[in-house]
Amino acid sequence: MKLASYTLAAAALLAATGAFAQAKEQFFPLLVYRTGPYAPNGTPWANGKQDYLKMINARDGGVNGVKLSFEECETGYATDKGVECYERLKGKGASLFDPQATGITFALTDKAPADKVPLMTLGYGLSSSADGGVFKWNFPLMGSYWTAADILIQHLAKKEGGFDKLKGKKIALVYHDSPFGKEPIPLLDERQKMHGFELVKIPVTAPGVEQKSAWLQVRQQRPDYVLLWGWGVMNSTALKEAQATGFPREKMYGVWWAGAEPDVKDVGMGAKGYNALALNTSGTSPKVIQDILKYVHDKGQGTGPKDEVGSVLYTRGVIIQALGVEAVRRAQERFGKGKVMTGEQVRWGLENLALDDKKLAQLGLTGVIRPISTSCMDHQGSTWARVQTWDGAKWSFSSDWYQADEQILKPLIKSAADRYAGEKKLTRRSPADCQS
């Protein structure tokens, strides 16, 4: 009798754990920073990511019946805290990480292959990781700092009336003195050699509130253009300094991380004419944003303030999460619909993304981003970006789409990836490995 009851209890326990294991939830770890000097920019980005997951659950009931769950961990943009968050959330069944910081990406790039979790670094991170042959687990989707720098130079050339007109021009790079700010330098050096302009590198110590000496240098050097590679509080400070030193804002071009509302709002009219790259649109007109408003915010479940929905960084958060969810959907097409995908399976999904105009329309992303398709060798998928200009109240596009120049990027990426592989004693992936 006693034995029977024990067996029964054990069976019940087994059934319970079995049911628990089958509770279909795809877990998304969210590394965020809502505190510290970068919080004004980190917060809308994080809110967008979370709202998209809530929307998919509310509208579609998850991905093919698999509910999406998530948990946030505050990194404060610090590498060691980021590593701790990664370890904490990895243990909870994470299958895809968006580290949300270049420094953390560098630290995790070494850990991801061992843990078999892909890293998605949309528009940031390690530029050379576009080479999927070496960086099996990194996905700098939609562009890296190299594509950004390349597009900026293309735009300047177009403005001047041809690449040959860049000769003798002086371009200053005012950058955040961290891996984030230094990443574009190799590409700019390359372009400098090709076109004969002079590149002046002016570092700004993190977090970037103290820029007096940097702008004194700008004043002395009198560059024709300033490229601004800043993040968070550094951007608005730079614009204020430019105003104070009288450098024309029309000649300042920011990377896409220096082109959101928090960067210019405080400066207002003082930033009028300032240009920055845009990876995505802003505003509430896209269908995906409308859906978020309808299914999440109107039900009082929004993560942040409602009037922030649709801002530049918020929309970028939505795109990041949308691509992550699409990677899961793609993986399910191959490994079984309605199943929870592992890190390896999501990695395959990321590597085989094929979002054409039709797919983007289904996602409600028409016009927000360009079609994107990745492959084993190309982990970037797309390198398109536009230039936008701040008119004192809002951002509006001031150029057509540009695509980074493959001729320059490819050899640069390949040599950097080969160097990385040499340092880490890795071998390039074989064609057979690409099929896996």
Add this chain to the structure above:
Amino acid sequence: MLYRENGQFKTSYRADLQVFPIRQDRVAIALLLALAIVVVPLVAPEYLFRAILIPFLILSLAALGLNILVGYCGQISLGTGAFMAVGAYAAYNFQVRFDGMPVVASILLGGLCSTAVGVLFGLPSLRIKGLYLAVATLAAQFFVDWAALRLKFVTNGSSSGSVSVAGLQILGIPIDSPVQKYLFCLAFVLVFATLAKNLVRGHIGREWMAIRDMDVAAAVIGIRPVYAKLSAFAVSSFIVGVAGALWGFVHLGSWEPAAFGVNRSFDLLFMVIIGGLGSIMGSFFGAAFIVVLPIVLDSLPYWFGIPIDTALASHLTFMIFGALIVFFLIVEPHGIARLWSTAKEKLRLWPFPH
């Protein structure tokens, strides 16, 4: 009751000079070592190793180094982060520039480079004291930050300024898994803690303490301040440098100067002050307090299933943490180590403590 030492007689100088003269302490330490070396590697989950134990061990080592300088020799330093950085970058350079360099050798050589820099920045201590010295050591912090950001040589020409190491191994055994990394750090910590404990018990330690308590009196009785102060800087920055190399190599794997910023220096100083100035044990208490407590505070809402905003949780952590530091310093200015020894005193007199 269990902690009474009735009947434990010492019949030789040797017995009297033991590190742990009381039998109960020896048993406790043996149990602790067994736990750390045998039990923990067998049972602890990966998260515990990677996020808590390894950082705890490495930062304890750094705190131990700083404690020698601040706690034993009385020279306040705000440049600890810089000395860690020197250890890490120097070890990195030895690792990448010399093919087949053993990891342990790189780390120890990194520590030696840190010693040189530490002694250099310790020179002002011969003339200035206290807060003024703290500001002078802050110069080390800014100088090293600058060097790591600007000098191509330091980062081996890395275009992004971030360096990384991989494929660590000792005698063909890779240091990959969390357990291996943990044991690797543990070995360093045990060796250095033993060395430090014996140093501070010996004549060098007594010289340091004499300088700390009253440097003029120490000079009068024949202690050379130059030698005592610089040796404290040397030993301290050696240990801190080794800790820095471990932090870069083992914990982060890839790092940028921000990993060794001025905040790291402050953290370590807090560890030493909260743990207990002039106490080897205190360094461990302090490190545990600073490493583990924020993580626990951060996770508490999740454990109890209270949905709480991430930003709010993070702010709360800062506030509670700050309040606890203030509380500790008011209740026991000599740190957690002193609380521990008071508890021991009381246990010895139990059931009639006074």
